[in-house]
Amino acid sequence: MDIDKLIQEIEENTLLHVKDAAAMSAIKGNIKSLKKAYKRLEFRLKRTIHDKQVTTNVLRNTISELEIKSENLEFQKKLTEQQARFKEELFTNVSHELRTPLHGILGMSHLLENTDLDKIQKNYVDITKGSANNLLVIINDILSLSQINAGKAKLLQEPFSTNKFFNDLVGILDFKAKKKDLNLIFVKPPNFPKFIEGDRTRLYQILLNLLNNALKFTNKGHVSLNVFILKQTKETIDVQFDVADTGIGMEKEKFASIFESFTQVHQDTNHIYEGAGLGLNIVKKLLNLMGGSIEVDSTPNKGTTFSVKLSFDLPDTKQIEAHISTESDIVILPHWQYKKMLMIEDNPANVVYAKGVFADWGIQLDVAESLAEGASMVIEKQYDCILSDVKLPDGNGLEFIANLRKTHNALNQHTPVIVLTASANEKEASYSKSIKIQSYIGKPFPPELLVSELKKILDNPIKKEKKRFTKTETSLQYEEAYFYQLQKVFKNKNKAKVEMLDIFLRQIPIALIEMETTLKQKNIDDFHFQAHRIKSTINIIGLPKLLPIITKIDDFCYKKINLEQVPVLFEQFKKQAQIDTQIAMNERENLMTPMN
Numbered sequence: 001m002d003i004d005k006l007i008q009e010i011e012e013n014t015l016l017h018v019k020d021a022a023a024m025s026a027i028k029g030n031i032k033s034l035k036k037a038y039k040r041l042e043f044r045l046k047r048t049i050h051d052k053q054v055t056t057n058v059l060r061n062t063i064s065e066l067e068i069k070s071e072n073l074e075f076q077k078k079l080t081e082q083q084a085r086f087k088e089e090l091f092t093n094v095s096h097e098l099r100t101p102l103h104g105i106l107g108m109s110h111l112l113e114n115t116d117l118d119k120i121q122k123n124y125v126d127i128t129k130g131s132a133n134n135l136l137v138i139i140n141d142i143l144s145l146s147q148i149n150a151g152k153a154k155l156l157q158e159p160f161s162t163n164k165f166f167n168d169l170v171g172i173l174d175f176k177a178k179k180k181d182l183n184l185i186f187v188k189p190p191n192f193p194k195f196i197e198g199d200r201t202r203l204y205q206i207l208l209n210l211l212n213n214a215l216k217f218t219n220k221g222h223v224s225l226n227v228f229i230l231k232q233t234k235e236t237i238d239v240q241f242d243v244a245d246t247g248i249g250m251e252k253e254k255f256a257s258i259f260e261s262f263t264q265v266h267q268d269t270n271h272i273y274e275g276a277g278l279g280l281n282i283v284k285k286l287l288n289l290m291g292g293s294i295e296v297d298s299t300p301n302k303g304t305t306f307s308v309k310l311s312f313d314l315p316d317t318k319q320i321e322a323h324i325s326t327e328s329d330i331v332i333l334p335h336w337q338y339k340k341m342l343m344i345e346d347n348p349a350n351v352v353y354a355k356g357v358f359a360d361w362g363i364q365l366d367v368a369e370s371l372a373e374g375a376s377m378v379i380e381k382q383y384d385c386i387l388s389d390v391k392l393p394d395g396n397g398l399e400f401i402a403n404l405r406k407t408h409n410a411l412n413q414h415t416p417v418i419v420l421t422a423s424a425n426e427k428e429a430s431y432s433k434s435i436k437i438q439s440y441i442g443k444p445f446p447p448e449l450l451v452s453e454l455k456k457i458l459d460n461p462i463k464k465e466k467k468r469f470t471k472t473e474t475s476l477q478y479e480e481a482y483f484y485q486l487q488k489v490f491k492n493k494n495k496a497k498v499e500m501l502d503i504f505l506r507q508i509p510i511a512l513i514e515m516e517t518t519l520k521q522k523n524i525d526d527f528h529f530q531a532h533r534i535k536s537t538i539n540i541i542g543l544p545k546l547l548p549i550i551t552k553i554d555d556f557c558y559k560k561i562n563l564e565q566v567p568v569l570f571e572q573f574k575k576q577a578q579i580d581t582q583i584a585m586n587e588r589e590n591l592m593t594p595m596n
Helices: 003-017 021-113 119-149 162-179 200-216 279-290 317-326 334-338 348-361 371-380 397-406 426-434 447-458 460-465 471-478 484-490 494-520 524-541 546-559 563-595
Strands: 158-161 183-187 195-198 222-232 236-245 293-299 303-313 340-344 364-368 385-388 417-421 439-442
Touching (some): 021 119, 021 348, 162 183, 162 200, 195 200, 200 236, 200 303, 279 303, 348 364, 348 447, 371 397, 439 447, 494 563, 524 563
Parallel strands (some): 340 385
Antiparallel strands (some): 236 303
16 A cells, blocks of 8 residues: 555545644644654665665575585585595505515514524625614604504503613614614613503603614714603602713704604705604604603704603502513423414415424414415314414405304314404404404514414413412423423524523523522512523523422412522522533533534
8 A cells, every 4th residue: 555645645534624724734734744754664664674685685695605614614524534534544555565575574584684694694684674674663653653643542551670671772772872883871770660650662662762863863972861760659750761862963943843743853965864754753742642741952063862751650569470470481482382373374475484483483384375275274274373464365364264253163263363464553453352363463573572472372271270380290390301492492403592592691690690689688579570580591491400499489489488498499599500501501512513
């Protein structure tokens, strides 16, 4: 309806009926006001409609923009997920492709090292091993960084021997230091705890990275590790590790950048430094993970000092005893030669390496070069352990084992399995556990690691029973000729026998001194630790008069019984050790004669 017409009709009708001039004037005034009010209302209504349209348009545009942004975010999310999957697959594939040939190089180097070599050949082998180990460090750094960034790095909380920890560090770095004619110095306070609790592997990785870095950038002088106790209670200890060198140093403005990924602050065009520039970045991230800190102080051409601060728990006596009793000494046990092993592996270098190592250990090893071949072999023979690769020409080793586990009443349904894979990753390791695979080892691996895992598997029933020899069993066990174990394990391999005798001849005088010292101090735990270690060497050598004495000492100290007899037994052990040392030296001479 037209409002203007309506008002005009009202005005005309009103004027027809109203004759009074004053009333007429008032009505005209009211109608005029009504017209003005209507105009204002009309204006406001139009503006409101306009504003509504503007608002609607703005909302439509905003919603459209949000939809576009949402689509972009969804696309970015999918792209990020694809990149993450690609990255994970890339790391896995690169790891596998690098580790497989690297395992062959290190394996062949290990076998070659155990043959008769002249000085030049031995130097070549050392260089090959050194180069391969440098490459392995880089690969492990890349994979460690990937794990940490993905939040998959886990910390262990276990007791470990500090003496063995520092000895292992020295052992791995000493050759490199001597090669550069550098002094390698380790200093720790005499009251430093013999056992602390934490993640040994991560601490080892941190200090090894820092010490390797120091050796890399130092050409004369020394590299040192100084250990300080900052604070100690009954339950915890705060420790500072200072890694110092007399190397090339660096300027202060470079301090902040050295902990970044793929960064090397030394860009010397005349010298190429090994490594991917990941070591310090990993150190920093591991310390963040462990709640520690790191500081650096350096002066160009004078040297650098990295100071690491970490806190550890202190294990109680029971935890230390449990650790000692379960600690695996890396020795090949004589009864292993009766065990039957199957390896499923298609890489010829890995097969040769495995056959050589197992032959050295006197262990029977069957090899299947495909899953099909392995499937027929597990039907025909009962094995004590199966070692399998994951990526094989005709399928996946993990799925093969999973199916074997599901096959009821199969001959090897419950046979222990060790997975040996170049594509080691967290996802596979987790899946391995779910299908009851006992051990998952990444290639390349040192023989000692495989021995350690085999010991857990092959000796598991003995550990469960906690069996101790009775008097009758003891007499049967030790009524053997001298070096019976040595002969069983190494047969006609005189060089290996000589090496084992050398180990015994090096260890026994140190063990006697340590045992005597700890016994005088009435420190039964440390005394037991030394006795337990030397017992394994005596057992593998085969010393029938010395072994019963040390076994009894180990037994009494472990159970904390008949401790008053321990000093008497130790005196017997010392006397017999002198006799057996001479016998071992004579045997070594006899073995050396045909070797010359």
